[in-house]
Amino acid sequence: MANYSKEDLLQIVKRIGAYLSNKVSKILNTQDLRSVWAIAGFAVAVIFTWRLFRTPSAPRRRQPKRQPHGSSSSGVTGHLDANVLPSDIIDSRAQTVIDEFFQPVKPTLGQIVRQRLSDGRKVTCRLLGVILEESTPEELQNQATVRSSVLEVLLEITKFCDLYLMETVLDDESEKKVLMALENAGIFTSGGLVKDKVLFCSTEIGRTSFVRQLEPDWHIDSSLEISTQLARFIKYELHISTTKTDRIASNVFSSSSLEQFFSS
Structure with missing residues (x-):
C-alpha cells in the first residue's frame, strides 16, 4: 500500500469524525436500536481508518542520478507520486470505511x-x-x-x-x-x-x-x-x-x- 502524507491522513480522519459525530448525534436523539453499535463503530472506525492508511515509513532510497537526455526513461514516465492523492480518492476511501461500519443492522x-x-x-x-x-x-x-x-x-x-x-x-x-x-x-x-x-x-x-x-x-x-x-x-x-x-x-x-x- 502506498504511503500517504500526514495531511492526507488528517483530512480522512477529520471527514470520518465529522460524519460519525453527526450520525451518533442523530441516533442518540432518536433512541435508535442500533445506538450501541453506532457508538462502538464511531471509535473503531477512526482507529481502523488510521491503521488502514498508516504504514511504516520505509527508509528513502537515494535518488538515482539524473540520466542524460539520451538514456531511456520508460520506467519513469507515467509514474505518480504516491503522496499526491486527489481529494476525490480520499473522499472515496473515507466513505468506504464509513459505509462498512454503518451497514443496516436488522434488530432481533x-x-x-x-x-x-x-x-x-x-x-x-x-x-x-x-x-x-x-x-x-x-x-x-x-x-x-x-x-x-x-x-x-x-x-x-x-x-x-x-x-x-x-x-x-x-x-x-x-x-x-x-x-x-x-x-x-x-x-x-x-x-x-x-x-x-x-x-x-x-x-x-x-x-x-x-x-x-x-x-x-x-x-x-x-x-x-x-x-x-x-x-x-x-x-x-x-x-x-x-x-x-x-x-x-x-x-x-x-x-x-x-x-x-x-x-x-
Whole structure:
C-alpha cells in the first residue's frame, strides 16, 4: 500500500469524525436500536481508518542520478507520486470505511418487542382472537387452539414482561381446554408464564375489572367495546381486529394480529 502524507491522513480522519459525530448525534436523539453499535463503530472506525492508511515509513532510497537526455526513461514516465492523492480518492476511501461500519443492522424480535412496548413491564392480554384461533366463548366449549404464528412473539413478551392472560368462559370445561392448549404449546415451559397468571371470568365486565385491578402498562384485546372502555385507565392498548376501524384514542394502537404489530 502506498504511503500517504500526514495531511492526507488528517483530512480522512477529520471527514470520518465529522460524519460519525453527526450520525451518533442523530441516533442518540432518536433512541435508535442500533445506538450501541453506532457508538462502538464511531471509535473503531477512526482507529481502523488510521491503521488502514498508516504504514511504516520505509527508509528513502537515494535518488538515482539524473540520466542524460539520451538514456531511456520508460520506467519513469507515467509514474505518480504516491503522496499526491486527489481529494476525490480520499473522499472515496473515507466513505468506504464509513459505509462498512454503518451497514443496516436488522434488530432481533426481542429488541422489536421491547421497543414497541416502550419497555412496559406489565401486560394483560385477552386469549380469544389474539392467542387462540377461536373468537367466541361458545367455540371454547368444543376446543381451544393456540395460534402457532403468535408463539414466538408471546414468548419474547414473557422474557421481560409480567404477562397475564385472561378470558371470558362459559364453564369449567372451557377453562381446562384453554389451559391444556397453552401447556401443549409450551408456553408454560418455554416462557415466563405460569398457570396462575391465566385468569378466567364469566362476564366481559369481569375481564374489564381484572385489567383495571392489575393496572398494566399495556392491555391487548380484540373487543372494541372493552378497548374503548379501558382507554381512559390504561397507559397503552393494542386493539386486535381483522377489519380496519377508526382509532379509538391516541393511546390505543390497532393491528390485524399480535405478530403483525411486532413484524417491523
